[in-house]
Amino acid sequence: MQPSPNGNSVTHETTGGVTMSAIIEQKKQIVDEITTKFRESKSTIVVDYRGLTVGEVTELRKQLRDAGIDFKVYKNTMTRRAVEQAELTGLNDALTGPNAIAFSSEDVVAPAKILNDFAKKHEALEIKAGVIEGNIATVEEVKALAELPSREGLLSMLLSVLQAPIRNLALATKAVAEQKEEQGA
Numbered sequence: 419m420q421p422s423p424n425g426n427s428v429t430h431e432t433t434g435g436v437t438m439s440a441i442i443e444q445k446k447q448i449v450d451e452i453t454t455k456f457r458e459s460k461s462t463i464v465v466d467y468r469g470l471t472v473g474e475v476t477e478l479r480k481q482l483r484d485a486g487i488d489f490k491v492y493k494n495t496m497t498r499r500a501v502e503q504a505e506l507t508g509l510n511d512a513l514t515g516p517n518a519i520a521f522s523s524e525d526v527v528a529p530a531k532i533l534n535d536f537a538k539k540h541e542a543l544e545i546k547a548g549v550i551e552g553n554i555a556t557v558e559e560v561k562a563l564a565e566l567p568s569r570e571g572l573l574s575m576l577l578s579v580l581q582a583p584i585r586n587l588a589l590a591t592k593a594v595a596e597q598k599e600e601q602g603a
Contacts, residue, residue: 445496452492452500452519459521462549463529463560464512467491469542478536478543485528488521508554512547526550527566534564 456462467475482489492500494513501509520529530548537543548555550563566572 448492449496449499449503452497453503455488455519455521456500456504456506456549458523459549460524460551461522461526461529461563463520463533464509464546464548465518465520465533465537466515466544466546467518467542468516468544470540474540474542478532481532481536482520482529485532486522486524487529487532488523489518490521491516491518506549506554509547509549517546527563530560530564531566534561 467478470478479489494517497513497517497519498510501507501513520533522529533543533545537545545557545560547557548560548563550559555563
């Protein structure tokens, strides 16, 4: 045993006052957290953010947060372990260089749409890959998803389709009523 600077005995190898086993446990928890996010997310997008300014990253984070999307930077080694646990090893090719990951447990389209729109305005942001409802998605598939209307847009379209027959019936009824009025006059 070696005495520590404060006089207590130290029996574990330490780095900066933290035991190696504590560091390993902390890394395991992070891998478990990432794995859970991959499994629970309806949509996950991996991006390379190199070249964005701090202000641009802050702006992007705000847009994503406002949409209920979790946007984090993890070490690739931990993300690769999580990808293996979540059985999404096809993502490993995208896990090079500095990456950030957007996880959405609510909306499938929102992360793709926000990141794609942001990438159009900021060339430094590069969409690398994604996972859409448990399936690995290419950059092209993520961009195609981004071009889909939002949930609200789809509901609006559905509502207008449902209202069309009623509107047509009302117009036909009005026309018949006007015609009878003219005949009766």
